Amino acid sequence: MDGFTDWPFRVICRELGSAMSYTEFVNVDEIAHARRAASAVKLKLKFSEMERPVAFQIYGHVDERLVETARALQDLGPDIIDLNLGCAIRKIAERGAGAGMLKDPARLGRLLASLSAALRIPVTAKIRLGWNDRSRNYLEVSKALEENGCALIAVHARTKEQGHSGPADWSAIAEIKSRARIPILGNGNVHTVDDIEAMKQETQCDGVMIGRAAIGHPWIFSRREKESVPLEESIAMARRHLGMMTGLYGPEFGCLIFRKHAVRYVHHLVSVGKLRSRLVLCSNVAEYESLFAEALKIEGKSKEMTRES
Numbered sequence: 001m002d003g004f005t006d007w008p009f010r011v012i013c014r015e016l017g018s019a020m021s022y023t024e025f026v027n028v029d030e031i032a033h034a035r036r037a038a039s040a041v042k043l044k045l046k047f048s049e050m051e052r053p054v055a056f057q058i059y060g061h062v063d064e065r066l067v068e069t070a071r072a073l074q075d076l077g078p079d080i081i082d083l084n085l086g087c088a089i090r091k092i093a094e095r096g097a098g099a100g101m102l103k104d105p106a107r108l109g110r111l112l113a114s115l116s117a118a119l120r121i122p123v124t125a126k127i128r129l130g131w132n133d134r135s136r137n138y139l140e141v142s143k144a145l146e147e148n149g150c151a152l153i154a155v156h157a158r159t160k161e162q163g164h165s166g167p168a169d170w171s172a173i174a175e176i177k178s179r180a181r182i183p184i185l186g187n188g189n190v191h192t193v194d195d196i197e198a199m200k201q202e203t204q205c206d207g208v209m210i211g212r213a214a215i216g217h218p219w220i221f222s223r224r225e226k227e228s229v230p231l232e233e234s235i236a237m238a239r240r241h242l243g244m245m246t247g248l249y250g251p252e253f254g255c256l257i258f259r260k261h262a263v264r265y266v267h268h269l270v271s272v273g274k275l276r277s278r279l280v281l282c283s284n285v286a287e288y289e290s291l292f293a294e295a296l297k298i299e300g301k302s303k304e305m306t307r308e309s
């Protein structure tokens with residue numbers, strides 16, 4: 001997930017049981033053109049050996065550039081190149097990249113054939129069910145991908161028009177799985193450990209891809225529900241995660257981009273709105289530390305009150 005699944009977060013997820021890693025997607029145009037963006041792209045593609053198998057995810061709208069860039073990226077050592085066919089962001093999808101590519105399955109087939117021929121490592125894809133309810137062409141798309149060398153398909157069971165909300169149609173994952181001879185990962189509307197098992201049962205998918213449910217709760221990969229992780233443990237992980245991020249990005253930027261993780265690690269304190277709104281303003285480690293300490297104090301007091309009553 002762009003903006004979230006960077007190297008620190010993926011390492012934490014892997015330690016807790018995730019089966020493979022996908023990098024945040026990278027734009028092949030940026031890689032080909034912008035020198036300025038080179039260091040940002042390098043950070044996005046940083047990974048540890050313990051994360052293998054690791055997939056570099058790419059997107060773009062020019063087939064030749066996708067192939068050329070994928071070929072160059074494989075020299076950085078990923079196990080897989082994954083093609084993003086699911087991004088619904090307007091400036092990406094409406095320019096014909098991400099989910100915009102779903103509109104033309106025949107062209108996708110040709111692209112996959114070129115990628116498979118050009119690369120010495122497997123090519124996989126992440127799709128949605130189609131552009132909108134009137135064009136749910138996921139069977140056609142998955143067939144074109146598989147027939148042209150795609151090694152695995154991750155299916156986000158929503159259309160482009162649905163974005164990230166609304167019901168995910170797991171029956172479509174089951175349909176794809178029942179026809180495919182390659183592994184199929186299911187994705188969408190998995191919030192809890194029970195949801196993981198339910199999706200597997202309902203779709204027979206080979207694996208479950210977890211996105212937002214892992215933010216602030218990487219323990220989902222250890223099959224632990226949110227409620228079973230005490231605030232102390234959550235804050236200990238937040239401290240470690242923050243340290244990894246400041247190590248990677250430097251103290252200033254690391255603290256800035258940790259904010260979106262920080263608020264999710266203290267979901268226990270939903271009622272303490274003020275503390276959460278102060279967390280999203282933290283700009284250095286000392287500020288985070290003081291709020292973590294405050295959170296633990298609030299939690300301690302509320303436990304004491306529960307014991308007394």
Ligand SMILES: Cc1cc2nc3c(=O)[nH]c(=O)nc-3n(C[C@H](O)[C@H](O)[C@H](O)COP(=O)(O)O)c2cc1C
Pocket residue numbers: 001002003004023024025057084086126156164187188189190209210211212213
């Ligand atoms: C902030 C954000 C960033 C995302 N970035 C990516 C991305 O880079 N590549 C990708 O394939 N999907 C991306 N997604 C989509 C997720 O991988 C996933 O398909 C979607 O969130 C549904 O799964 P979930 O309900 O488990 O989150 C992103 C989603 C969000 C919310």
